Amino acid sequence: MEFWVNQTFNGVSYAALLFLLGGGLTLIFGVMKIVNIAHGSFYLVGGYLGVALVAATGNFYLALLGAALAVAAGGVILERVFLRAVEGDDLRQMLLTMGIALFFQDACLLVWGGDPFNLRGPAYFAQSVKLGGFTFPILRLFMIAAAGVLFVVLWWFQEKTRAGAMVRAAIDNAEMTEALGINVPILKMAVFGLGAFLAGVAGVVGSAFMGIYPGLDFEILPYAFVVVIVGGMGSLSGAFVAALVLGLLDNFGKALFPEISYFTLFAPMAIVLAFRPTGLFGRA
16 A cells, blocks of 8 residues: 555656646647757756755755746747748757757856755755654655646646736637737747746755756656647646656556556557547647
8 A cells, every 4th residue: 555655756856847848839839830959958958057046045945946947938038939930831940949958058057066966955844744653855845836836827827817828829720720810929939938937946846856957857858748739739737737747657657567668658649640630629
């Protein structure tokens, strides 16, 4: 019993990190139709900035906000200066975002070196909560809570506000949305910044959870794309459900079948693509 409870809890906490990462990408992918290879770099830069800001301020939450806002600002600049010029050209977008990813990877290596870092959060992150004979680390509880709060806020924004209705309209038909007088380029820039913000949050939280090191951006990027593909482009609910399923499958797969753990992660994507190409919550 203890094994199943612990593995389920670990899987849910890992799913929270996957949602923070994949939720931002599903917005960018869904609204802008950009296969953003640089999304993992937003995670990497957010993690390194979080480490630097914690060292400078000693405050984890200030570092979390500062790093995420800095990554969001960088994402807005990249969208406005570089990506808008290649809008509609998938190949150029992929090559450009790949180049941006490699640039950020080398820049982080130049500034922070090749050694791994672990972000030091508040002292209580190292403690645990005991409930019914089971032990739950506070850091993992914080990850679950942060992902849950952000999901509720973003769902409310997307489903219950006028700005969210604009985003949904841009996902369905960008041309008709612009014909109605909505400034779609500004909307896309804001959505790209929001996606980068979520990746920055994931980077800071992830660096406290499993550290940060060169090359992690390309290691974690496939997980983000699996979340987007399984959940459906542009669907936050889909990203949330997909992250939960994949987090549990990945954790149980590594615990029970370590030799085929990648299969347990990517098999659901293949099955979903075979029977529902738009994803679980995606629309044609």
